[in-house]
Amino acid sequence: MTPLPVPDAELLRLDHQVCFSLHAASRAFGGVYRDALKELGLTYPQYLVMLVLWEHGPQPVKVIGEQLRLDSGTLSPLLKRLEAAGRVHRERSAEDERSVTVRLTKAGADLRERALPVPRKIMAATGLSIEEIRTLRGLLRRATDSLDNV
Incomplete structure (x- = not known):
């Protein structure tokens, strides 16, 4: 990789940080998504879970976490809230009780049309x-x- 034609001291400037540009864009996206998802009654992380389920159907919690890059400590409470809202149903596997599958309820499936x-x-x-x-x-x-x- 060729070194950047910028002095090292210049690279410490905030406006040269790609991570900050991504952070700022992410926060801006968050605000726009918050408004767009308000009428659906979803938060952005909940919307991501719904996208996975709308696209792939029932999924084990572990697979959802891998697809969304979320750990179980973040994903479990999020799924509990979606279940309490009647959008998903969680079911423990009969073959492996450590595995939980998440599936859409009718209300969760119907929400897809409103999310288009x-x-x-x-x-x-x-x-x-x-x-x-x-x-x-x-x-x-x-x-x-x-x-x-x-």
Whole structure:
């Protein structure tokens, strides 16, 4: 890797920190998602769980956690709240009582239709074209893969 053509001292500037740019963007996304998801009665992490279940159907908690990069300490209370709201049902496996499968309830499945406009609202809010969004997602995936292998 070629060194950056910037003096080391300059690299300590806040506006040169890619992690801060990602953090600031994440916080901005959080605000937009909060508004977009309010009428669905979902938080952003709950929305992510619903996306997994809408896309893949019933899933073990462990698999949901792996897909969303969430540990069980974060995921379990989130699933409890979704279950209390009548959106999902958790069921312990008969074969392995350590494994819990999460499935959508009818209300959870029906919520998908109301969530359909959310991605377009978010894309519009970014001010980016669909091609720029695809490029950004690709770059972020590549950075994530590299960081995971450090």
